[in-house]
Amino acid sequence: MQLITRHIRDIPDFPKPGILFKDLTPLLGNHEALSFACRELVRPFRDAGITAVLGMEARGFVFGALAAHELKVGFVPLRKPGKLPAATDSVRYDLEYGSAELHMHVDAIGPDDTVLLVDDLIATGGTAAASLELARRAGARIAGCAFVVELDFLAGRDALGETRIHSLVHY
Numbered sequence: 001m002q003l004i005t006r007h008i009r010d011i012p013d014f015p016k017p018g019i020l021f022k023d024l025t026p027l028l029g030n031h032e033a034l035s036f037a038c039r040e041l042v043r044p045f046r047d048a049g050i051t052a053v054l055g056m057e058a059r060g061f062v063f064g065a066l067a068a069h070e071l072k073v074g075f076v077p078l079r080k081p082g083k084l085p086a087a088t089d090s091v092r093y094d095l096e097y098g099s100a101e102l103h104m105h106v107d108a109i110g111p112d113d114t115v116l117l118v119d120d121l122i123a124t125g126g127t128a129a130a131s132l133e134l135a136r137r138a139g140a141r142i143a144g145c146a147f148v149v150e151l152d153f154l155a156g157r158d159a160l161g162e163t164r165i166h167s168l169v170h171y
């Protein structure tokens, strides 16, 4: 995992004073570290019968799409309001900094799907909990969530109930 941690840098006071932002752009910029991270993200879920990977805007798009490619399944984007062109379902939720709303196309997944949620980082767990809610409402089975980084001190996994959570590095 040092290959991953070496490519994560701390940016203090971004986007607000008091937030220590984990910047994963160096990881995105390194092919060896990025492909290792994506293989590790999906490793526990290779035999879980995943039919779709859900990724949250915006950094979840990168890791989610690469995870979907690893699993040879499709990718479903969960987006901020006003971005998805067709009919959507939506959930409002609180962030570590501010509040937000996530949308998913209503025809993206259904009861025949088993989904994996992927994001770059879990902080308070609000984003992931909202994403799980969208998947549940669509009737999909949830295999678990995968994150590159988990901020343990914010106890985000407590917001996700019994859901299987796989995080590559913890701070």
Ligand code: AMP
Pocket: 019, 020, 021, 022, 023, 056, 057, 058, 059, 060, 094, 095, 096, 097, 119, 120, 121, 122, 123, 124, 125, 126, 127, 128, 156
């Ligand atoms: P949360 O809903 O609190 O779990 O926040 C998770 C989302 O916010 C993820 O999509 C992250 O990209 C972003 N995020 C929250 N806190 C941080 C942080 N300290 N460093 C980097 N990204 C963060």
